[in-house]
Amino acid sequence: MVPARSTSDRILVIAFWGQFVGDERRRTPRFPFAASVEVLEKGAGTATSARVTELSLYGCYVEMANPLLKGVQATLRVYAENKYFESQSTVLYSQPSQGMGVGFQNVNPHYLMVLRHWLIEAAQAKFGKKD
Secondary structure, X not given: OOOOOOXXXXXXXXXXXXXXXXXXXXXXXXXXXXXXXXXEEOOOOOOEEEEEEEEOOOEEEEEOOOOOOOOOEEEEEXXXXXXXXXXXXXXXXXXXXXXXXXXXXXXXXXXXXXHHHHHHHHHHHHHOOOO
């Protein structure tokens, strides 16, 4: 098992119950996740609706027909399970006609708790609950 480097990493490793994914090269693993998201590009007047399909502690993948370009800053509002998460974000990579990988920035502690809850549930869905 790879040792955790921070408190946030330890929380996610605990969620795996020792089932760390060896081929994951990100700071923390991404999990399949289905949610609605509103993407508001910095300086734009209207938000675009899309779908989150993968989630991690530091970002997510957003499926959308016209993704923003790499480096663009945006506000994300994610809705799932009668909960709401918001973060300032930066597009880390963009795949035309498919979607974009987005990194979260300066997440409010309240929203971080929502995110962690979703991640624990996603880990349980992927690996099963510990008996």
